[in-house]
Amino acid sequence: MEKMRYHAAGIDIGSRKVFVGLEAQPVRSFETFTSDLLLLKNYLLEQKVNTVAMEATGVYWYVLYDILVEAGLDVWLVDGRQTRQLPGRKTDVKDCQWIQQLHSYGLLNRCYVSEGLIKELRSYQRLREDHLRSAAMHIQHMQKALIEMNIRLPEVLSQVHGVSGMALITAILNGERDTEKLVSLCHVSVREKKGVELRKALQGHYTAQGLFALGQAVKAYQFYQEQILECDRQIDATLQKINRDKQLPPATGGGQRKPIRHHKPQIDDLGDHLLKIFDGRDATKLPGFTDYNWLQLYSEIGSDLSKWPSEKHFTSWLGLSPGQHNTGKTKKSKSKGRPIVGQIFKQMAHGLLNSKHIGWGAFARRLRGRKGPAIAIKATARKLAAQYWRLIVKGTEFVEKGLAAYELIVNQQKKKRLQKLALELNMTLAPA
Known part of the structure; x- marks a missing residue:
């Protein structure tokens, strides 16, 4: 050397x-x-x-x-x-x-380091994620305190920290014990669908220590919600600094954005901010993408993905490509590092597993049946990351053709395999 x-x-x-x-x-x-x-x-x-x-x-x-x-x-x-x-x-x-x-001797590789306003944005975004994890811990404390008093709200309501759940918990802490009055505080859809179970769940065994633990958990949860809101204000201010001299490209923005189901940030026109940063290239057209996880990606790696020469370099850096660790005839599996960005893509891929209308969801379920959920999620996350790199670097638009188009391709591949096998066995195929 x-x-x-x-x-x-x-x-x-x-x-x-x-x-x-x-x-x-x-x-x-x-x-x-x-x-x-x-x-x-x-x-x-x-x-x-x-x-x-x-x-x-x-x-x-x-x-x-x-x-x-x-x-x-x-x-x-x-x-x-x-x-x-x-x-x-x-x-x-x-x-x-x-x-x-x-x-x-040139044997080291340089790590990616955020700079300027992107580094500031990443700090606020990571702090927000920390607060979300802390808030989730106190949701578990609320559930534990309710179960200790045999108030079975976690079994009836999907989210005890939702609007109906928090209304019930607040009323209980204020001294309300009448089941009918408590049920009347819930949303009309909850009363209609789960009214009988809800009345049974609210017949608890109240104790002083249980109510105290519940009150402590609620105060801690509300504290972290205020902290999250403060982070949202800082993120909003930083995005405005980044887009101070930028205009929204023509024929973009103003339309209906994908809904953000969980942890939606309180930021006005978040989609327009991101479209300005990426010159109108909309990542939410990709399956699994919303404005929120797009914001997460931007805060971690910025908008210039040309630092990675190809999509293979990008997916390898994310830890989503297969590792090579061979010795003799033995091929060992070697796990690579997992940056936060790779985990974000895996979360999106996990959400596609249950999608009923997206072709990549069918791909993930088909691979899960053959090789297990871990490999299926990683492979789907790699497809997402590669398509994201193509969109941001080359401007290549992605068109989701749906589940039927993917199943048609799979059936065509099966037919080709059958035809090849029939040719090897000197046989012919005939429709049933």
Whole structure:
């Protein structure tokens, strides 16, 4: 191998100290305070370093990365799995030297790093997702408190945190025990379809400790709903900054958007914001896409997918393509890294499994019957990701032809296989 970079540095970042390795120089350590990170930057500039590699360690790299980029250095953020050494030889000093050596020979790949307003948007969006997970935990606490008092709302209502469920819980906490009055608070469709079961479910065994636990869970859930709303306001403001000088392309926007069933953000004209960012290319025309998961993708990887030369590079980075890990005649399965973006595509693919009118849903169900749900979801997610790359990079529109068109293609493939088999056996096919 030939050395490609002669003024390279390797940095190992920890919570207390940062270790810097240079070629033919002793390793130096700096503390993680801002003043010490500035000293580290000056040290690199004095040593005529022009490129730096560092591991993506938690959130410790954020500030140092920004400081070094602002200083004009070429900073490579790399995956820690690429820098593993032999077991039993690991120290922070050796790590930074090893990173420097790998980087100087060009053996490391650069990680994707968001910048500018996209980085700000990603921070708000990830914080919103954290609040949603915390709110979901307190929904479980509400369900547990209700079951402890044998109030069987979770068995009757699909969502105890829905409009009818929260109206019932609020009335119970306010002291209402009359079953008929409680039932009257529900939506008319709930009363008509589940009235008998609802009356039986509300005949509980109320206890002081159960009501206290229920009240605590409701307050915590409402707190996180307020936090989510604050995140929505920040996301809305950031989108307005991004689209400050942009106009909606002609013949786009203004139509009916796909409904967002769960966790809908309180953002006005979210679809128009995204259409402005992507110059009228509408990802919601793809199966499984809504404005919300499109926003999730944009906050993670931005709008420029040309960083990945092809759809195969893109799906491989997402962890959705098969890994290659062969030894001799043995082919082993090797799981790749799973960025958040890959999980978003898998969530969309999981939703397509139950679709009754979409061709890709039939593809996923057919593959699930042969190889199981995990492989089916991953394969469908890969198809979604590849089509998304084609749409954003090349502008290739996708036309959903429906379930009947997919079944016709499958039947044609079956007929071809039968004809080939009949030809091998010197037989002829005849319709029944």
